[in-house]
Amino acid sequence: MGIFNDLFGKSSEMKKEKKSLPWIPLNSVEQLKEIEQKSATKTQVIFKHSTSCGISRMVLNMFTDKYDIASNQMDIYFLDLLANRDVSNETGIHFQVLHQSPQLLIIKNGVTVFHTSHGAISEVQLEQYI
Secondary structure, X not given: OHHHHHHHOOHHHHOOOOOOOOEEEOOOOHHHHHHHHHOOOXXXXXXXXXXXXXXXXXHHHXXXXXXXXXXXXXXXXXXXXXXXXXXXXXXXXXXXXXXXXXEEEEEEOOEEEEEEEHHHHHHOOHHHHO
16 A cells, blocks of 8 residues: 555645535525625625536536635625525516526625626636625
């Protein structure tokens, strides 16, 4: 096993520490009005995620790794769209975006100022929306 550790590194060295974001669970339709109201003074972000989709998981991991915004600069909501299908549907209606998964919505002053989906999420520069 020593040669394998030398070649590939020890398993403890290979494991990356899991980064945790200040997610706010989005699990009720009533929260959408709160998000709209709060967006008047602070940028609100919604990440819609499908827990059964490998692509959605990959995009979520890339987004998490890249995220570097202080919690006082924007609120970030996590919507498990399979567990909260009604909230997911109403999010599209409320913020006037066509449903996608995964999907990222940026809300300012009550409206969606930007939204994207799939791999393009990892390219979003959130700092420009603060």
